[in-house]
Amino acid sequence: MILAIDIGGTKMAAAHVDEDGAVLSTRRAATPQDADAETLWKTLADLVEPLAPGVTGVGVGCGGPMTWPSGEVSPLNIPGWRDFPLRARLAGRFPGLPVRIHNDAICVAVAEHWRGHGRGVADMLGMVVSTGVGGGLVLGGRLINGGTGNAGHIGHIVVEPDGGPPCGCGGHGCLEAVARGPALTEWALARGWTPGTAAGDGLYREDRAVTGRALAADALAGDPVALAAMRRAGRALGIAIASATHLCDLDLVTIGGGLSQAGEPLFGPLEEALREHARMAFARRLRVLPAALGQEAGLVGAAALVLVGDRY
């Protein structure tokens, strides 16, 4: 039984994952905001403690950047951890056990390859389109790490080279700068979008919040500004995916995260832009699918780092 851990800016999750990838006994905690490094660590340590007995390895997904494979983490949205030796601290708590760590988007991609639509697929890109846009590459059936563990950063493929919006990475015109949820909601708000208007009454309160999920719901309900925002994101995704498959000759791209349920308003323009740019036979075979795994994907992938270490 593996102890799987998934650490994000708003919550931390831990679970037992068995060798088939089944997630058991999940525990969650809010990530303390504005907390110092030791407060964050104590929250995590308390979260995992009840799950500790009997585990044979520890797999961790965490927001980047991080040193890899050594696992000093500096998650963009957890300011209290800068060069925090997360892997080493966990190894200290679980002496003698394998402890592996990777970028959270990599874990989602690994999960999708191991237990999602990617089963049996040799060459795929697993994407997460959410607050950020990230991903992981599996080529020849094995996870591609790159020289520093940073392969898979499809969010920083350039889709608007001239005059594109500034990106959190310091560049501009990156896919992430265009298609991340907050960029899309900002774009839509500036053009008169009011969350929840089109989707009508009977909504959960969160569907009236300014979120990518609410924007997607309004697009599905026919709101023209929300539709235009989804089209903008879809085209940017299609262009980036065309570039990625030309470079890596992929069979499959999966899209997880908050926007993965956006349906035709996102996936229609995505396919249109992809087919416009990916014309050679080898590129035309590419399939793009919403991810099969949901919220637990990060935990499943974290466990796979330990369970299937020869491939991931």
Added chain:
Amino acid sequence: MILAIDIGGTKMAAAHVDEDGAVLSTRRAATPQDADAETLWKTLADLVEPLAPGVTGVGVGCGGPMTWPSGEVSPLNIPGWRDFPLRARLAGRFPGLPVRIHNDAICVAVAEHWRGHGRGVADMLGMVVSTGVGGGLVLGGRLINGGTGNAGHIGHIVVEPDGGPPCGCGGHGCLEAVARGPALTEWALARGWTPGTAAGDGLYREDRAVTGRALAADALAGDPVALAAMRRAGRALGIAIASATHLCDLDLVTIGGGLSQAGEPLFGPLEEALREHARMAFARRLRVLPAALGQEAGLVGAAALVLVGDRY
């Protein structure tokens, strides 16, 4: 001793390559123009025949597209070969010997990794910028083939998504559509460039031809239109390379082919665009260098397919 073969639209080359990658006894022949499949085959068979005795394997680089690894070739610039079973025909001529074939740009990248600037580098992209723009990816020290042997097509990373020039692949705005030699010379001619003017007298006759090489020479000599063309190519290359290293976390990109000797007028704008878009620490470490190997790179890489088959 390996029999290495390099097949292009204007010439065919064959040589002995020893296990250290030294090229011996090179023979060349013009590729018959407007020839049928069997005429092309006879030219190749006659070329290799004197080199046949004693070889222990056959490695081939050929223009794409092709089926891979089976090696039915349909080189864009050799119309007489469509689904021509080149690997099978060579296997028939050399029964019992290993015969391996790959895209010619892949062979150049493999050569650069095996015997050029890429020695000891884990993650690199070897590029060829010439009549076309191609490349090959080595990740984790191994050649990446992709699902159909087509990984490495960096020429079709999208660098001008909206309104970019049409590309031979059927798409538009690809790096190749902007930066291939013929596109650059056409762009420069339309703006008043006259080959050889700036570079002055004392030129070889070929430097007065409408070629990317002549354009590069005129840029080095200060011709403003030629400089603008090199800047256009350099920026497109820099944007595509930024996207590639974000996706693959590369240590090194090498640039071979006709434009690799273009110097500062090409590499200056390339570095500028790359540094503008590749801002994260892992991407900043990337080095971009003119290829170490010259015209023989394709032969060296073709031989490596057989000699170092576990990596390439």
